[in-house]
Amino acid sequence: MPEVKSKFPTEVVELPSKGLLYPEGHPLSSGTIEIKYMTAREEDILTSANLIQQGVVIDQLLKSLIVTEFDYGDLFVGDKNAIMLAARIFGYGKIYSNEITCMxxxxxxEVDIDLTTLEYKKIDSKKYNKKNVYEFTLPNSNRKVEYRFLQHRDEEEVQKELTRMAKTSKGLSREVTTRLRYQLLSIDGGSDKKDINxxxxxxFFAVDSKAFRENYADLMPDVDFTVGFICNSCGHTDTDLELPIAVNFFWPSR
Ligand SMILES: [Zn+2]
Structure with a gap:
């Protein structure tokens, strides 16, 4: 099949991971990805979305925009965030209007965020490996765990499990434990799935789980979505507010 995508102007997007997490020879190990500008075809994808499908639709959109050839499931979550951000800026401009509720x-x-001011988290290249295996000692129990950063295909599995469980769990969210089960590779050297579950x-003591998740979030290459916020009503200042990625990120109202 002829490559239709490449007829459109493209843009090279740097990845938060700098490609360090991908195996040698992987197209993304260069640390960049080529995407094309949004066209009417992508707007078709977006307008076919209902609220429930939005997660899936963003993946369809990104798949349609990505010119670099590789298995989409390989994408690390933070890199996907960066592509999503770039696609939004190229498609609808840099200003993202959002409603923030003062704590x-x-x-x-109502705040207007300039999306081009968002930066990638600073990462120390020495801390990453192409095997995607990392060690952490839990501060409370002193147990040694091995873990990995989740890729798109893992997130898809997590979401599927959560949807399945939601039908039987009567409102109890299993999001934290489900994601942990996918992140953890071994406990004190034992890698049996049943033992990990x-x-x-x-x-998994709450203190340890919290420390583990903080370490994971610190190390995971990603876009830094924190923004500063000053409340016009009471003057409250928040320097690291997590920017809410709402429905209108790709469906701006104006
Ligand atoms: Zn306020």
Whole structure:
């Protein structure tokens, strides 16, 4: 089949991972990805979305925009965020209008965020390997765990499991434990899936789980979505507010 995509102007996007997480020879190990500008074809994809499908539709959109050839499932989550951000800027411009609720006075503020001011988290190249295996010692139990950073295909599995479980769990969210089960590769050298599941559900102390997740979030190459916020009503200042990626990220109202 002829490559239709490449007739459009393209843009090279740098990846937060700098390609360090991908195996040698992988197209993304260069640390960049080529994407094309959004056209009417992508707008078709976006307008076919209903609220429930939005996660899936963003993946369809990104797949349609990516020119670099590789298995989409290989994408690390933070890199996907960067592509999503770039696609939004190329497609609808850099200003993202969003409503932020003040933590102090509950007042809702309309804010315009310049998306080009968002930066990637600083990463120390020496800390990453192409095997995607990392070690962490849990501060409370002192147990040694091995873990990996999740890729798109893992996130898809996590989401599928969560959807399945939601039908039976009556509102109880299993998001934290489900994701942990996918991230963990071994506990004290043991890599049996059953043992890992049992550990996550019964032995993973909250202090340890919190420390693990903080370490994971610190190390995971990603876009830094934190923004500064000053409340016009009460003057409350927040220097590291996580930018909410709402429905209108790709469906701007104006
Ligand atoms: Zn306020």
């Amino acid at each position: 102090e006075c509950d007042q809702k503020e 049992n550990f996550v559900l019964n032995e």
